[in-house]
Amino acid sequence: MMRYKCSAILRSAGWLVLGLAISSSAAITRSAALAGPLGAVEAARRVDRLLSKELPQDSLTASNSPAPPDLKSADVGEPQVDDETYLRRVTFDLVGELPSPEEVTQFVLDSSPNKRKQLVDRLLADEKFGENWGRYWRDAVLYRRSDDRALIASQSVEQYLKDEFNRGAHWDEIAREFIAAKGKLNEAGATALIASQWGEVPETAAEVSRIFLGVQIQCAQCHDHPTDRWKREQFHELAAFFARIAVRPVIDNGQRKGFELTSSDMRFKDRTPAQQAKIKANLKGKKNARLEHFMPDLQDPTAEGKLMEPVLFLTGQKMEPGASDDERRATLANWIASPENPWFAKAFVNRVWGELVGVGFYEPIDDLGPDRPCGAPKTLDFLARQFAEHDFDVKWLYRTIVGTQVYGAPSRPRSPNGDNVPTTACVQPLRADQLFNALTMVLEVEETQIGAAPDKTKGYRGPRTARALFQQVFGFDPSTPRDELAATIPQALLMMNQPGLNRALSAEGPTGRRPGTMLARLLEETENDEDVVVDLYLRCFAREPKPNELKTCLDYVREVGNRTEAFEDVLWSLVNSTEFLYR
Amino acid sequence: MRYEHHMQLAMHRQGVVRRRDFLKGISAASIAAGTLSWTDLMSVHAGDLRKRGMACIVLWMQGGPSQFETFSPKPGHENGGETKAIQTSVPGIEIAEGLPHLAQVMDDLAIVRSMTTKEGNHQRASFLLHTGYAPTASVKHPTFGAIAAHQLPNPECDLPSFVRIGNQFRNSGGGGFLGAEFDAFGLPSAEQMPANTQPTTSSERFSRRLGLLGRLEADAANGSTAPFAADHRKLYDKASRMILSPAMKTFNIEDEPEAIRTAYGESDFATGCLMARRLVEAGVTFVEVSTGNWDTHNDNWPRTAELKAQIDQPFAQLLRDLKQRGLLETTLVVWMGEFGRTPRINPRGGRDHYPKAFNVALAGGGVRGGRVIGATDPSGAEVSDRPVAVTDLFQTFCRSLKIDAAHENMSPIGRPIKIVNGGSPVEELFA
Structure with a gap:
């Protein structure tokens, strides 16, 4: 990111002359040049265009692959992820959950040209x-x-x-x-x-x-x-x-x-x-x-x-x-919290961009300097000014960012050399609450059913519920740069062996007052093993299995010779796999 | 055509899905796999074997134990209250009554009577005495156990490097900026196996599951999360190696002969001390055993009498046991809380928080026993000789464990942080 450093300093210095009161009239004149607040669709288009100018090599991989039909109106041709990936990504990002298998199917089969926009509108209106x-x-x-x-x-x-x-x-x-x-x-x-x-x-x-x-x-x-x-x-x-x-x-x-x-x-x-x-x-x-x-x-x-x-x-x-x-x-x-104070808008825009796209304009996302390098200063300025023009309307900002081509681009691994730029859509580890929500959805259980054995002692955080257990084991400070996070042994042990979770993963039928598990119902309702595998993949990863994955699972079911046990193992493996823990 | 098929199944099950034209199937973008940026946590300092074999056991007295009622009695002064002093095995060194077992092992025990800090709040002081730094929002200082695990890893050992026993920890810090992989591995009770370490299936089936997981991870090799799969794999290997390892038997306190369990005594703290010895013997670097209720704002005497009865025998037996097994020279044992208690006795027969002058006890790890460092004046209010600051205490820990206290770790905002900032070891403990 070093090569952006000089322009970042100049840019920051332009915003602000330290030690002197900022000239508020200057700030207003500058934003006036933007011709007022833009709608999210237009703002997203401008962001993509600005980024393609500021970071041409990195953001635009010179690909001519056609954009999906609903995005053909966009100016730039950043390759876009398929519907399943977009659905899973934006659902985790906006409402902290996995889409259900039915939602995936509906979304993929939906032929409406505006379906991504409609999806975003629905998610932003959801209380989640x-x-x-x-x-x-x-x-x-x-x-x-x-x-x-x-x-x-x-x-x-x-x-x-x-x-x-x-x-x-x-x-x-x-x-x-x-x-x-x-x-x-x-x-x-x-x-x-x-x-x-x-x-x-x-x-x-x-x-x-x-x-x-x-x-x-x-x-x-x-x-x-x-x-x-x-x-x-x-x-x-x-x-x-x-x-x-x-x-x-x-x-x-x-x-x-x-x-x-x-x-x-x-x-x-x-x-x-x-x-x-x-x-x-x-x-x-x-x-x-x-x-x-x-x-x-x-x-x-x-x-x-x-x-x-x-x-x-x-x-x-x-x-x-x-x-x-x-x-x-x-x-x-x-x-x-004033429109005259550019730092206020920039700090929020930078953080939200960093969380959604995977790399902030500034990294770490809570360290803007002034003497820090900025990945794309003009784009950040534009977004921050627009955010201020919209009176800091939080949903407008989310709508704009998830509407950009950059957001919809295929994820790339985070580079270890610190040269990630804000156009690198990066894979993000799920936060503890997202992961816990995903488990309750996949397994179709209430929060209390995944359970840690209920602990009667009450900490400052409140009762020690299963969610609290996940927060404790999987939680992290969201301001921490993601490449400094590391997975821990207790995380692996929790996912592998937690007794309540394993019961919810099993194909145990109804006993007493306890209803049967999701897997028990699925196996009973679905005769064809291939259909079961497809359902489990849709459920856990919001996508279909690839042919080799399907084959591995079906081979495994055959090898084990016990359908119930084999599918318990498949579900256990899916939930314990890398893909389940990231978005 | 699987989506259509799935849709029909879904319709059948839920009756909510409308039929739509099938658009397109899966066409997962193939992502060029890059190199990993995540800390290769399993090989951190892999080359830096725990050659020196140093270990540390901290006996943490949450609440702030009264120095007057433990290792710094003042029987001749009104501030000393009713507490009498008793002779120890070392002529000239007296400690408070109610600690007869510790009095017998005084040859191996050193007392610092001149600890002094400014933090009189449980939360801030617990953090200070665990990290060597006052708490701050900007830098999450790692707790000393994490530093020891970071500096003295033992790759030969399948168990975690840093274990905390008991649940009396308040604001005691974790891996901090070193990362969550250096957080303590928690053992809420030494009587029970640690959480989630027993597979819920037979070990055969558990291995079979791990095999399937490996195959499916390989099948997903061109997915977007594939670059993380290598780390994930290592983590699962390490976690499953741990739980299937014979070393897990270390956590089974029932294996300990009855005679030894009896020698330690019967409290939870006693079991914790015995577990600490088992863990250190098995190669764990840092073990912290906690016990609480030392916050004696009222009824100081009956309460401390009970607390002393809980810790006296196990603490003394831990030193004897380590010594007998030849582990005491390489194992630093520290007894401390977050601060001491007021010289003045309050109207409720209690003592309040007092960080200005309190005591800690140390043994092993090169510390010479049978000595007292520093003193307070006759009233116990002021340190009169050889004040020891928290940084001095942490320098002393490093000196014992052969950790370079000046080593700088990098915090996330790029600020180098020394393991201990300032201070110097209490050399008299080692001479």
């Missing part, structure tokens, strides 16, 4: 869309927790985001709620980001910057940033916006009832004598330390440090000291 991406962001926020008690917000943040995404909330609304959040952790899901750092001021500032701006300014906490241009003082000026946050136990009738994110801007003189005594004892005279942020003196860590005023490092926008917590956080939220 919000659920899937709510879970994604739950992980993005909580995997960086510095305190396990933050898991109290695990279910509330998932639910909150699910509802927000499904009602069509825009990203700036969500960002504002996260930054200004208050309330009980188990009720107000937007508290999760600040709760993940348990209200620690510098850590909170660092996470807000990473998540919403894609800027890893925390490296400047102790010294000027080694590779970017941020100064230590700028980090602490950002931290000053969070000087008055507090995560506190909720006391109800003398009993501790969870925790809340709140403000701590009550003046010392307004506190009760008992509180004053406690604060004095804790702070040894530094009574302001609870109300303002001080940059520590590196030479003398015991000194009070330098009083910091809240300033947003990207724009130089500044607040008066002494403002209340509510004022500080609401102001920062407005400055961050």
Whole structure:
């Protein structure tokens, strides 16, 4: 990616003159040149065209293979995956699930020229869309927790985001709620980001910057940033916006009832004598330390440090000291989630592109620099500006990206040399929830039926369900570059041997109150072994078996001589194969 | 024509599918197979054999054990409370009552009475004492067990390199930026085999399944996930080799002779200590055994008495057993929690969190026993001699295990992170 570095720096510098307030009129003039918000189809077409100019060799493999009929209107001739692959890919990406065998068949046989677009519309309207991406962001926020008690917000943040995404909330609304959040952790899901750092001021500032701006300014906490241009003082000026946050136990009738994110801007003189005594004892005279942020003196860590005023490092926008917590956080939220702030749109676009296409414009997806190489700066600028023009409409962005030719291109392996570009549609490992959903669909079971033996102990995350078990074993921080993820032994053991899963994979008939399994029903309803193999392949991989695969399975059934056992083994093998774990 | 056929079957079963024209069959794009980018996890440092044979057992006391009631009694001072001191096998070294077995193995045990940190919150302190770093959102520091597994892998051993026994771990870290393959292999109870390690079918049929899986993976060789198949295969080979390995018997505590089980005692912690010895003997690099409830904000004396009764005999027996088997010289044993407890006794007869001055105990791995490092003043409030910071403690671990503490691992955002940042080993422990 090195060859893009120079243009990336120039590009970034064009967006932003650091240390100076960004010229907002310039930002508006530039976007005006785009002639307003474009529909997703037109925007996708422009993205493909821009990419083909920015990355000609990589994106367009000079193939003349004809595009599928429904994509013939596209300008560029990127080879496209077949319907089955597209269906499986986009279903996992948008709603976190596998298509059912019936959906695969229907989709392939559907002759409508607009079927891919119709599919995307249907998936974006499905409430599983919000659920899937709510879970994604739950992980993005909580995997960086510095305190396990933050898991109290695990279910509330998932639910909150699910509802927000499904009602069509825009990203700036969500960002504002996260930054200004208050309330009980188990009720107000937007508290999760600040709760993940348990209200620690510098850590909170660092996470807000990473998540919403894609800027890893925390490296400047102790010294000027080694590779970017941020100064230590700028980090602490950002931290000053969070000087008055507090995560506190909720006391109800003398009993501790969870925790809340709140403000701590009550003046010392307004506190009760008992509180004053406690604060004095804790702070040894530094009574302001609870109300303002001080940059520590590196030479003398015991000194009070330098009083910091809240300033947003990207724009130089500044607040008066002494403002209340509510004022500080609401102001920062407005400055961050603004169309005038290009970082905000870019950070989200880059992340979503990275997740859907497989490689972000910037990698890692939460490190945009400014002094980082960008894979295709003009394309990212275009998409980010359009996203801002659409008032940060989340579904518009998804619709646009999955409508591009690049998204629909055949997957390639990730190059080990770090030279992947944002046009390389890459295979992605399934996230824990996607994998768990896929298993429940393949096996036609309720979540509770795959089961881990129910564990009565209750962690911060809530009851230890089968889904929680999968999250624990297969979960990963979604901001981690995918080539740094590695599969683990407990993952393999879970898929191979977990007793509940194996029961669900078996062809066990109904016993007592337990219904028979999917495989039991399939074998009973389907006489022809070939039909069974086809169904299992459609079910597990959303495609038909290839002739050699069909032959292997049928040979195996013959070799074993016991139809039930043999098909249990086939299903076990499909679920344990590489293809099942990736999309 | 399989889709049409399938559609008819589906219609038959569900009655929902409308008949459409058959468009096209499968034409999977053939993808040029590229080289793998995923960490070849099974051969990480394969050449770096565990030549030195070093191992480590951490006895983790979740909650923060009181130093006054364990290895730093203050019987002459009001802060010491009712706790008396007892003689040990080493003249001049006294420890708290209630630890008679440990008193007998004092020759092999060293006490650091001058540990000092600033983290008085369970979560942050547990992370600090497990990683050597304060928790931060930007860098997920690996826990020391992961570092040891990374630095001292044992490819000869079919078992995981890093095992955690018990469920008293809070914010103790995992593989961190080293990757999930260095996470601890969890054993919630030493009485039971680890989860999912027993095939649900006969081992013959299990092998048959693995064979079919291999054939189907080969058949899918030109699919888009094929480049990952080699890693997947290695992982499944490793996992199945592990569960079919004779070494799995190590996890079966029932194999241990009754006399030895009795010598360790009867608590879960005792079984955990015995399991730790079995694992180290079988070649595992790092084992952590946890026990909890040391957070004695109230009723400090009856509670610590009970806790001491749980740990005294197994801890002492672990040292004796390792020594008898010739493993103590190569196995560092560390007893610690996340912090100590306040000198002042609170109105509920308890002690609160106190990171400023507390104790840890070490044995084996080159550590000379029968000695005390550092001291606190008569009130127990301040370290009066030889303060030992967390970085010093971790330097000491590295010194014992022959790990280069200055070795730099790369974090995902390209920042090199030393195994231990600063500090120096407590050399007096080895002299």
